[in-house]
Amino acid sequence: MTDAPRAQKRSRPVQVADQIKRWVVERDLRKGDKLPNEAAMIAQFGVSKGTVREAMRILEAQGLIVTKTGPGGGSSVGEVSKDRAMSLLGNYFYFKDLSLSDIYQIRKVLEPELVATLAGKLDDETLDELREMAHRHPEPARTPEEEKQQHITSLAFHARIADAADNELLDFVISFMARILADLTVYRRLYAAPNRALWERGRRHQIDLVEALARGDGQSARDIMRSHMQEAETMMNAQEMKITREFMAE
Template structure:
């Protein structure tokens, strides 16, 4: 039996594949084959791929082609690469931050406005919050309470106010985490990521306006939290709808606008992989 067949026999998931047009690079073919295993459920997050040398034998390709394939999968967020004696490629869930990065970089060329974002938030956030109520654990409720307390009273200093702005959004992240609808949850989490990272430029805004917005947000979050503690999903949905309307109205009042930017890996802590041995 050849070394290639022996290597494949050790792990029946890793069978050679010679399909695909000859114009496709071998590294791309290998990456596509590994993705098909993930799609078919043969590889799941946390499972390890064979070592590079074994993958070379299995696919009968060069070391460079295997590294190209693994690098492509790493960039897509499908594998995590590590070095050392126990290093290699591990299948991973695609991080939300990576999905957000791709979407925001796509939207960079689409002239998205705050009005566009809030048109979606007004519809989805009340549904998200109401659907989360019966699934809120004590841990979720404690996190919501800490979020409200962190923003009360609203800070005067710019640095502290910025921290509180991010904490305001985290309140919505906690609600999203409790909602069992994965599709709705993911969309709202991505919107929250956008609000965390997009720069809001406001004109004609006074310190009084800024603090009034902060106090209004804290009051809204406090009311939503109290309704959630009572497990009153209907009240939570209505309060969240009002909160979204008020938040957009306040941003309109100060003539807020988005200053979009491309999202770098360094912005999200997504530094591409560790150094590999030469």
Template sequence: MSEAEASASAPLRRIKLSDQIAEDLCRRIARERMEPGQRLPNEQTLMQQYGCAKGTIREALKALEVQGLVAMRSGPNGGAEIRPVSIDAAAQQLRRFLHFRRLDFAQVYAVRRELEVALGLAVVGRLDAEALRGLEENILACEAAFAGGEHARGRSLELTFHDLLCDASDNALLGFMCRFINSLLRDLVEFQGGSATEYAAFGAHNLESHRQLVSAFRAEDAEAVGRVMREHMCCAEHYMRRLDASFRSDMLSGR
């Protein structure tokens, strides 16, 4: 029997009623354009609508809570309250997906090179005085960390610089994808080799690239932003390879 025939003849997995209800509630939230802070019907109403026991409804609501889509509120006016899915919750789901696949820096930077350039161009003209000051303060904090020998903190601050650009973007998908990659580089990278001189050169390159980017953003020079960001990403990948960087095998690890 072929694999296709075996698959076709295999019994279909029965979907639990609570999972069906959870999926239907997700569709309801989307269909009715429910906003964070609004409530789903109470348990008694849901039991009547779906013709099932309280335990089944509670299991369905728990599934939505685990997904980060609702928060359960207690009290007389309690129930399932819609809440926005956090970036951390969405990122954790992607990490679970990547945990079972081999991920290397060539793959990450093939994506990051393009996304960061697109992000830089997207925020040209969108950075007000406060946002530019935040970028400059980040550079100063990063310099202080490296000067004090706090290399891990300095590396984290370098990535925070790029997170600040995500904050300024009006493209939610682009910002999320860039922030997700930053979180992988911040949380899961281990350096296996390289000399102290190479580590220092990596940090110096990043700081200088960030200074140039701030100058280009301040001048609203899109051409310079694109050029500097592209060079920055290529050099960052180069240093990652020189320092023999790799991802930890446990992609499920948090910060």
């Protein structure tokens, strides 16, 4: 609970939303647990239906509850999804001016660190998925459309590794950066001029990385990822991209 004891008067719907939050925290409710229905809340808090509904929309917007109609319906606690959290955080950065080098400054240290700790700990299913992604595009792109697709796959590769981390915060940060870069790829025409040598090295990196992870060689995995990040940054910087206002999400 971080509700600042702010003196300023808050609106009734916000007050009600906060009370419901406290109610949930106190009872340690989890995903799926049901909240009282509208009528009960109207009685409980002594406010009108409209106020209760506004309170519910507030909680819903934050991803904390889900609401269904019909018998057995009503509102229930809903775990905030990773996607929702990324969208909400995206709203914050919508007003900032992130640059590619800002993102790569972080990627360059976090991703090598991640793969080093992950070496030897991935299950076969994950490794196979990664192998598939690493091998999916056996040839350099010939069109901007293909280039975009390859880029998306590459970012999904990184996000997939992050998902395997046993560290939700590290997972989130890396996935969030991948999403920013992916959105950038989708909404702007972000693709590199053809460069077969560079492309070949990037592909090699991914393939080698998976095998280093598979055989539990953390040091190699770290080194490969470092090189990979370095080259990716160089390639991206060649695009003179300016990142900002890319998403204002759901």
